[in-house]
Amino acid sequence: MAPGATFPTAAAAGEFTKRDGKALETLSDNIDAVNILKPLTTTTTTTTEKGLYDESVFDKTKDKSQFRQYETACARVKSFYKEQHTKQTVAYNLLARNKFRSSTRARMSVWQAIERLNTLIDDSDPDTSLSQIEHLLQSAEAIRRDGKPRWMQLTGLIHDLGKLLYFFDGIAEGQWDVVGDTFPVGCAFDDRIIYGRESFVSNPDYGHEVYDRGLGIYFPGIGLDNVMLSWGHDEYLYHVVKGQSTLPDEALAMIRYHSFYPWHNAGAYEELMNEKDKEMLRAVRAFNPYDLYSKSDELPKVEELRPYYEELIDEFFPERYMMVVSSEKESINMKFKSSKVKTWVSSRSEPVNENQE
Ligand SMILES: O[C@H]1[C@H](O)[C@@H](O)[C@H](O)[C@@H](O)[C@H]1O
Numbered sequence: 001m002a003p004g005a006t007f008p009t010a011a012a013a014g015e016f017t018k019r020d021g022k023a024l025e026t027l028s029d030n031i032d033a034v035n036i037l038k039p040l041t042t043t044t045t046t047t048t049e050k051g052l053y054d055e056s057v058f059d060k061t062k063d064k065s066q067f068r069q070y071e072t073a074c075a076r077v078k079s080f081y082k083e084q085h086t087k088q089t090v091a092y093n094l095l096a097r098n099k100f101r102s103s104t105r106a107r108m109s110v111w112q113a114i115e116r117l118n119t120l121i122d123d124s125d126p127d128t129s130l131s132q133i134e135h136l137l138q139s140a141e142a143i144r145r146d147g148k149p150r151w152m153q154l155t156g157l158i159h160d161l162g163k164l165l166y167f168f169d170g171i172a173e174g175q176w177d178v179v180g181d182t183f184p185v186g187c188a189f190d191d192r193i194i195y196g197r198e199s200f201v202s203n204p205d206y207g208h209e210v211y212d213r214g215l216g217i218y219f220p221g222i223g224l225d226n227v228m229l230s231w232g233h234d235e236y237l238y239h240v241v242k243g244q245s246t247l248p249d250e251a252l253a254m255i256r257y258h259s260f261y262p263w264h265n266a267g268a269y270e271e272l273m274n275e276k277d278k279e280m281l282r283a284v285r286a287f288n289p290y291d292l293y294s295k296s297d298e299l300p301k302v303e304e305l306r307p308y309y310e311e312l313i314d315e316f317f318p319e320r321y322m323m324v325v326s327s328e329k330e331s332i333n334m335k336f337k338s339s340k341v342k343t344w345v346s347s348r349s350e351p352v353n354e355n356q357e
């Protein structure tokens with residue numbers, strides 16, 4: 001007998017035996033009725049919510065050859081990668097992580113953060129010139145339409161929120177340290193990175209006797225947790241979300257590695273992986289179609305979708321807020337670079353800013 005089916009006390013058992021036979025019969029009929037209904041309810045739930053690794057259906061009709069065409073990409077994409085590949089060095093990575101750790105923080109609701117991205121167009125992306133709020137909702141909606149878990153829908157909604165970094169004075173220097181595909185620094189630049197090894201010729205680490213030789217400062221199986229990925233929105237958001245939400249490890253991996261295409265898409269850097277990374281790679285690959293192929297979906301209706309997603313946010317962010325980085329120079333007011341903000345219209349309440357140790 002299952003523990004839940006035992007009588008808590010002998011008195012309670014006695015109470016039950018005092019009742020007449022007819023009542024017992026009715027009770028038994030009722031239990032039978034529930035038992036008949038139970039499998040039906042379970043089936044309904046499983047058909048509406050699919051598993052993380054169930055095939056993605058929404059992209060079946062997409063022409064995938066139309067995405068990530070970097071050779072024929074426009075000038076803004078090419079010049080973005082030229083700059084990113086020149087400036088992402090080991091030294092810069094250490095500096096950026098340090099700045100992040102020592103910066104003051106501001107409290108911001110997740111939805112406020114999403115709205116802040118309504119003005120950001122990602123220079124590195126050949127597949128969309130929509131603003132980032134639209135891209136986030138397209139990804140989340142594609143995951144939702146495919147019936148994938150609620151935590152994954154939320155991951156789709158927030159995965160690029162780290163691009164907020166771009167708006168913080170003194171933290172980001174431009175788009176090159178915020179967006180774009182990522183790759184490790186401190187080991188050889190791999191040819192499977194967009195535009196190949198040669199695109200790094202102007203990087204001070206190119207040809208470096210340690211940083212650009214084999215595994216460089218790392219060793220086989222070290223685990224990606226110990227590898228410095230080029231600094232940007234993925235790495236930043238991962239550190240923000242970790243510890244502030246109840247999202248599972250798979251979600252954290254999707255956030256941290258979704259731009260690490262040389263790894264999850266081209267099979268590079270396998271030697272650095274440990275056992276956990278192998279599992280996480282599966283999760284990141286399951287997430288990728290929703291991020292990439294939803295870019296050609298119809299425009300999401302932001303205000304219509306908002307109530308659904310706000311509920312989802314509350315489910316996984318117990319505090320309902322995130323501590324985001326604030327400008328290091330400006331600890332009280334979050335400062336936005338006016339030149340980068342095309343249409344800065346915020347009708348809703350401003351974030352509550354506060355200093356953090
Ligand atoms: O995750 C994506 C991806 O890596 C794209 O290639 C890049 O253009 C975007 O900036 C990024 O958000």
Ligand SMILES: [Fe+2]
Binds near residue numbers: 159160233258259
């Ligand atoms: Fe991204």
